[in-house]
Amino acid sequence: MRIKCGWRWCFVVSCLIVACTEKKKDFVPDEVVQMDVVGGSIGEVLDTVVYLPLELSESAALSRVHKLWADDSLYFLADFNYSKIAVYAHDGKLKYVLDKRGHGQGEYLEIRNFTVDGDRLYTIDNFQHQIHIYEKNTGTYVESKPADVIASDIAAFGKDGFLLAAIPNGQAWAVEQPKNLVFQTDGDFKVKDAYFPYEEAYCEPLSRYSYFSATDSSVIFGSFRFDGLMEIMKSGKQAAHSVLMDLKHPIPEGLRAKTESYDGSSPYEFVAQTPVACRQYWFVEVTKDKKSECYVYDRHAGKLYGNDGQAMDRMAFIVGSDGTHFIGYVPDKAYYEELVKFGLYKADSLTEERLEQGGSALVLYRMK
Secondary structure, eight states, X not given: OBOOOSTTOOOTTGGGSOOTTSXXXXXXXXXXXXXXXXXXXXXXXXXXXXXXXXXXXXXXXXXOOSEEEEOSSEEEEEXXXXXXXXXXXXXXXXXXXXOOBSSSTTOBSOOOOEEEETTEEEEEETTTTEEEEEETTTOOEEEEEEOSSOOSEEEEOSTTEEEEEOOOBSSOOSSOOOSEEEEEEETTOOEEEEEEEOOTTOOBSSOOSOSEEEOSSEEEEOOTTSSEEEEEEOSTTOBEEEEEEEOSSBOOGGGTTOGGGTSSSXXXXXEOSOOEEETTXXXXXXXXXXXXXXXXXXXXXTEXXXXXXXXXXXXXXXXXXXXXXXXXXXXXXXXXXXXXXXXXXXXOHHHHHHHHTTOOEEEEEEEO
């Protein structure tokens, strides 16, 4: 499949992107993952599990980590409730905290989402209709650029370009903008192309923390519109690969816009977050029976792995990847102890001491 440039293009898989009230159309994905066929335990593809205690700092206190971005030297932990990003070195030392709410230069009214590209950190501020840009190593403000659309997520894409996800949640946009779920922009955030068109009434009943997950060669896009993902390659050809996560009890097409389909009052299953990529693996979180079930899919082997309730190799609450590890976040001691009861690896004494002191830690799952 190819992406056709321009406003009037259409994906082969555009049948996925329809109005909330539209009837289901035939959809033939490039790949299907049978989510009820588990071929082994996640422990079979885990190499090591290492805890990284994070430096204690009141300024870096987070309500939770909604998204983590990692590069070759830094971890960026974002709390969208507090509109704050805490940045740590790979040894767990705090580098700086981006916490600049206000109306002045370099300040923002929100951090809806963020990404890192090159030596720059980019944050979305929909209240001011701007993308704010900072030096990634210091958090020093560089400049702000107006955004053409209200965006839910951002990902670097190709040379000097970006993808913006624009997902209407609960109701249609309050302001007029093109009816597409994904936009491709240039380095000044001017829209070049628009993907996944939808009709006027389209909306999603819930919001995700992130709609993009990135690898060196591609950007993964997912939303509540369908259980699966679109992998968009960063190459000049911009090929796209569609994947359906085939669940045993999926939400019927006509009920995907209903909040009650997701609140546990129905027997339906759904992919809860955009899958996170790490090498040939995808981490997939599925909600079923009011519980979160976590899986790892090995694309090379075509095999799905699940958490074994009897083993000490459970993976949970993955918030990002550095390309070698899936990365989880432990906010405090009580949370850690509860997870250990359900099979999370126990931490080393240094990490447990940091948690006892009121600190937090990352969990790095190195894959085979």
